[in-house]
Amino acid sequence: xxxxxxxxxxxxxxxxxxxxxxxxxxxxxxxxxxxxxxxxxxxxxxxxxxxxxxxxxxxxxxxxxxxxxxxxxxxxxxxxxxxxxxxxxxxxxxxxxxxxxxxxxxxxxxxxxxxxxxxxxxxxxxxxxxxxxxxxxxxxxxxxxxxxxxxxxxxxxxxxxxxxxxxxxxxxxxxxxxxxxxxxxxxxxxxxxxxxxxxxxxxxxxxxxxxxxxxxxxxxxxxxxxxxxxxxxxxxxxxxxxxxxxxxxxxxxxxxxxxxxxxxxxxxxxxxxxxxxxxxxxxxxxxxxxxxxxxxxxxxxxxxxxxxxxxxxxxxxxxxxxxxxxxxxxxxxxxxxxxxxxxxxxxxxxxxxxxxxxxxxxxxxxxxxxxxxxxxxxxxxxxxxxxxxxxxxxxxxxxxxxxxxxxxxxxxxxxxxxxxxxxxxxxxxxxxxxxxxxxxxxxxxxxxxxxxxxxxxxxxxxxxxxxxxxxxxxx
Ligand code: ADP
Numbered sequence: 001x002x003x004x005x006x007x008x009x010x011x012x013x014x015x016x017x018x019x020x021x022x023x024x025x026x027x028x029x030x031x032x033x034x035x036x037x038x039x040x041x042x043x044x045x046x047x048x049x050x051x052x053x054x055x056x057x058x059x060x061x062x063x064x065x066x067x068x069x070x071x072x073x074x075x076x077x078x079x080x081x082x083x084x085x086x087x088x089x090x091x092x093x094x095x096x097x098x099x100x101x102x103x104x105x106x107x108x109x110x111x112x113x114x115x116x117x118x119x120x121x122x123x124x125x126x127x128x129x130x131x132x133x134x135x136x137x138x139x140x141x142x143x144x145x146x147x148x149x150x151x152x153x154x155x156x157x158x159x160x161x162x163x164x165x166x167x168x169x170x171x172x173x174x175x176x177x178x179x180x181x182x183x184x185x186x187x188x189x190x191x192x193x194x195x196x197x198x199x200x201x202x203x204x205x206x207x208x209x210x211x212x213x214x215x216x217x218x219x220x221x222x223x224x225x226x227x228x229x230x231x232x233x234x235x236x237x238x239x240x241x242x243x244x245x246x247x248x249x250x251x252x253x254x255x256x257x258x259x260x261x262x263x264x265x266x267x268x269x270x271x272x273x274x275x276x277x278x279x280x281x282x283x284x285x286x287x288x289x290x291x292x293x294x295x296x297x298x299x300x301x302x303x304x305x306x307x308x309x310x311x312x313x314x315x316x317x318x319x320x321x322x323x324x325x326x327x328x329x330x331x332x333x334x335x336x337x338x339x340x341x342x343x344x345x346x347x348x349x350x351x352x353x354x355x356x357x358x359x360x361x362x363x364x365x366x367x368x369x370x371x372x373x374x375x376x377x378x379x380x381x382x383x384x385x386x387x388x389x390x391x392x393x394x395x396x397x398x399x400x401x402x403x404x405x406x407x408x409x410x411x412x413x414x415x416x417x418x419x420x421x422x423x424x425x426x427x428x429x430x431x432x433x434x435x436x437x438x439x440x441x442x443x444x445x446x447x448x449x450x451x452x453x454x455x456x457x458x459x460x461x462x463x464x465x466x467x468x469x470x471x472x473x474x475x
Contacts (some may be wrong), residue, residue: 018203025195056147089161110163125150205229221248268300310440317447324366332357357395369448376441377406386410405469413460422446
C-alpha cells in the first residue's frame with residue numbers, strides 16, 4: 001500500500017479548509033462578475049435598439065392620431081422632437097416640408113439629405129406604408145435609425161420622417177459601464193472580505209478542536225473541546241468530549257485494574273512462596289502438615305490461574321479473536337448439570353440453590369461460552385448473596401424468548417452503580433478486597449451475550465438483592 005506523502009508548507013496550506021472555502025467563494029464572485037459583464041455587453045445594445053424602435057413607433061402613432069384629430073401644432077412636434085431626442089420632418093403629399101426639427105448638433109441624416117434622396121424615401125414609404133432602416137456605423141451621423149411613414153386618410157396625405165442617432169447609446173453605455181465597474185470593485189472587495197471572514201469562521205473551531213485533540217494525544221485528560229461556531233463542530237466537540245471522558249474513565253479503570261491485579265496476584269504468590277518455604281524448612285517430614293500446606297499452595301495456584309484466565313478470556317473476546325462455535329443443546333439440562341456442582345457449597349457453607357427451569361429447552365449457542373456466563377453469574381450471586389445465602393436460578397418462557405435469571409438475596413446494587421456494573425474492570429468500592437475477583441467477570445458475560453445477540457440486564461434494589469437476566473432465543 002502506498003502512503004500519502006506528508007503535505008508540507010504551501011501544499012498543506014492549499015489543502016486547508018480556510019483556503020478551500022476562500023478559493024471557492026472567490027471563484028463564485030469572479031464568475032458572477034464575469035456573467036454580469038457578459039450579459040451587459042451582449043444585451044445592452046440590442047435592448048437599446050429595440051427600445052429606440054418602440055420610441056419611434058410611439059411618437060409616430062401619436063403624431064398620426066394628432067393629425068387625424070386635427071390638433072397637431074408645431075409646438076407639440078417641437079416638444080416631441082426634443083423630449084425623444086429625434087429629428088422630425090413632416091411633409092405634405094407633394095413632398096413639401098411643413099415642419100422640420102433638427103435636434104442633432106450636426107445635421108441629421110434626413111436634414112442633410114438631398115431632395116432626390118428624400119423623394120426616394122417617400123417612394124419606399126409609399127411602397128410599404130412604413131419604411132425603416134437601421135444604418136450601422138461608428139460615429140454619430142452614420143449610426144442611426146431612419147423611419148419614413150406615409151400618412152393615409154383614404155389616400156396619402158403626407159409623410160412623417162423620423163431620424164434618430166445612436167449617440168445616446170455611447171454615453172449610456174459609458175455611464176453604465178462606469179457604474180458596473182464600481183459595482184464590480186465593490187463586489188470583489190466585499191466578496192473577498194466575506195470569504196476571508198467566512199473561511200476564518202469555519203476553520204477556527206476546527207483548529208481549536210485540533211489543538212485540544214493534540215493535547216489529549218499527549219496525555220492531558222483535562223482538555224475540554226470547544227466547537228462553538230456552528231452545529232457540526234459543536235457536535236464534534238461534544239463527541240470528542242465524550243470520547244475524552246471515556247478515555248479518562250478507561251485509563252483510571254486500567255490503573256485500578258493494574259493495582260487490583262497486582263494485589264490479587266501478589267497475595268496468592270506470597271502465600272505460595274511462604275508455604276513452599278515452610279514445607280522445605282519445617283513440614284517436609286510431617287506428612288499431615290505437608291499435605292495441608294500443599295493444599296494451600298494448590299488452592300492459591302488455582303486462584304492465580306483463574307485470574308490469568310479471566311484476563312485472557314476478556315482480551316480474546318474483545319479482540320474478536322475467538323468466534324462462536326454454535327451448537328444446538330438443551331440448556332435446561334445444562335443448567336441442571338452446572339447446578340449439581342454447587343452441591344458442595346450448599347452442603348459445606350449453607351447456601352440454598354433454587355432452580356426452576358422447564359424440562360427441555362433447545363437453543364443454538366456456544367455451549368462453552370454459555371457455561372461461562374452461567375458460572376460467572378452464579379459465582380457473583382454466591383459471592384454477593386450476603387447473609388441470606390439464597391440463590392434462585394429460573395428460566396421463564398416469554399414472547400420474545402426464554403428469560404434466564406439468577407437472583408440473590410444479597411446487598412443489591414445502588415442505582416448509581418447499576419449502569420457501570422458491566423464495565424470492564426469495574427468493581428464496587430466495598431467489594432474490592434473482601435471478595436476475590438477481578439472486576440472482569442461481568443465484562444466477559446456482557447461480551448459473550450452481545451456476541452450471541454441476546455438481550456441482557458440487571459434488576460437490583462439495595463438491601464433486597466439483585467437479578468441478572470438474559471434472554472435466549474429458542475431453536
Ligand atoms: P468481580 O465479581 O470479579 O469483582 P464482576 O465483573 O463479576 O467482577 O462484577 C463487577 C462488580 O459488580 C462486582 O465487583 C460487584 O461490585 C458487582 N456485582 C456483581 N454481581 C453482583 C451481585 N450479584 N450483587 C451485588 N453486586 C454485584
